[in-house]
Amino acid sequence: MKTSDPLGLACPVPRTDADRVLMGHGAGGRLFAELFDTVIGPPIGADPVAEDAAIVAVDGVGVVISTDSFVVTPHDFPGGDIGSLAVHGTVNDVAMRGARPVALTLAYIIEEGFPTAELARITASAARAAEQACVHIVAGDTKVVERGGADGIYINTTGIGELLPHAVVTAAGAEPGDAVLVSGPIGRHGAAVLAAREGFVFDLRSDSCALAGMVEDMIRASGRRVHVLRDATRGGLAAVLNELAHASGAGIRIEELAVAVPDQVAAVCEVLGIDPFHLACEGTLVAVVAPEAADDVLAAMRARPEGEGAHRIGTVTDSPAGRVTARTGIGATRVVDMPLGEQLPRIC
């Protein structure tokens, strides 16, 4: 949009404008929750407790289903691209209900003039990621819009899966005393995309990968004692912990120093002034498990390459309900807040 204010000082879309959708509404933080609770949710009759995936009865069988659109920019980043990310993101959302992903749909909105070779490359990347995750791409759609209408390509994937035996996994399942586990170091996807966008040269790759196989091993190791699974995508670890504390009506207390932040992620965060707890992961999950199952689940995670950095970061408490706190390195306690939402657009 052209403006008579080239420095953007007047900000044509004020952040306080309640009548317009803002970039921050799409970042999975508090702004999105507000938009969902006031605008999108009520007509649909949707539950404000957002799970990563829904469970629908089809012919008497529970089918797990989840949808996500991918608008990441740039399309290529160290460790992945929009095609592989679109598969991993949805496969993981299905897996986070304690399910085995079975099939995906793949829908493209492409801008006129987009190079066919790039479309072929992205499609091949999505196909490879699906094959590695043992899911079939069974249906698709292709729309083309005019030049300038889609920033190259947007991808929607929707996944369906079948519940794993003995899995009872929900965002509301955290119980006081449960152990809070993380499958690896945080912030790698967000930092890799931001570094690629800003042209930084860091030895840093997105963690984007399918987590369904690891989830299957975790459930096999301890069944119903896995209470919550969430991949720490938009909004990062902070958003996920806040969401599950809120959904479960429990508190969460973590040890800040127990959360592994790779040096390169910390460096990107320092340069850009971002909290690593707010950075998206695309191959790292948070699990809340019964305390007696923690060791078995950690062993199951560590037995796989995507979970080799798994560790315990905290405990579910009975109060303060809905609040996440961290014990810092110097022994103080700080509140880990839900990110507002606008700082990291187009990360997935």
Place this chain on the structure above:
Amino acid sequence: MKTSDPLGLACPVPRTDADRVLMGHGAGGRLFAELFDTVIGPPIGADPVAEDAAIVAVDGVGVVISTDSFVVTPHDFPGGDIGSLAVHGTVNDVAMRGARPVALTLAYIIEEGFPTAELARITASAARAAEQACVHIVAGDTKVVERGGADGIYINTTGIGELLPHAVVTAAGAEPGDAVLVSGPIGRHGAAVLAAREGFVFDLRSDSCALAGMVEDMIRASGRRVHVLRDATRGGLAAVLNELAHASGAGIRIEELAVAVPDQVAAVCEVLGIDPFHLACEGTLVAVVAPEAADDVLAAMRARPEGEGAHRIGTVTDSPAGRVTARTGIGATRVVDMPLGEQLPRIC
């Protein structure tokens, strides 16, 4: 894109440029088929015979699944809007496999600055359409892109459903001697959108509606004798007849005068130089049924408001395989060709 050729005479994206995606690739005609067969299909290992929906085994049950993105412009047109259309389009694609749609996902890509009131209105329209079609919206996603990045809003819906008892419906199911039925007059959606886009004032509404209830009645009336169901969306009646002739390895012969074209549709087509057989419908289906079942199926269709104009338009022949011909009003025979693709962008 700025160009030094303001009249567009040099055409920066030549239509013969095989290295770029063109508007016509998204119109569901021959160009799309070519893109799919050469670029998108091979990495995925997809069958070139495209059904409206796939059937996936989940825990031993056949789950029908279909996805579609909606980029229609304008967002509002007589008889519907992008919200209701996004529900009807996917519900109908699921129904066309002989299934009862059960649930939908709803994913938005929204442009920064989009009015919240318009988002609320579109969401309410989608919710109303879903309720009327007896499907639940069970999951969703919202992404926001910068101004200019999504022409307001794009919507993806993915639907899942359960197979109706005795339904064996596939695009490849047409057999010589079968009756070809249409559920109503053609071209109403495409004509209504084009008229709204051009600012024409016609007394014309899109036929956009859910067809799942009618499909259920049709299958109940004659079970396996319903061989093919297709809603005549992108590419219109001509595309659907060609696709099913091709998939079934059969010929189709129709009576041109038996195809009802409303006067207002004919008028829009005359003004814009378009063949009404190429105009999209969004609430009108083609059924290929065993000849002895034709009367029962027509009666089931006519008993519902969305099928009250149902009639027989032709017959499946054994040759020429893959070819659709029409007997014209003066008794001549013409070939009904697959539309190339580019004449009607952004119709759904």
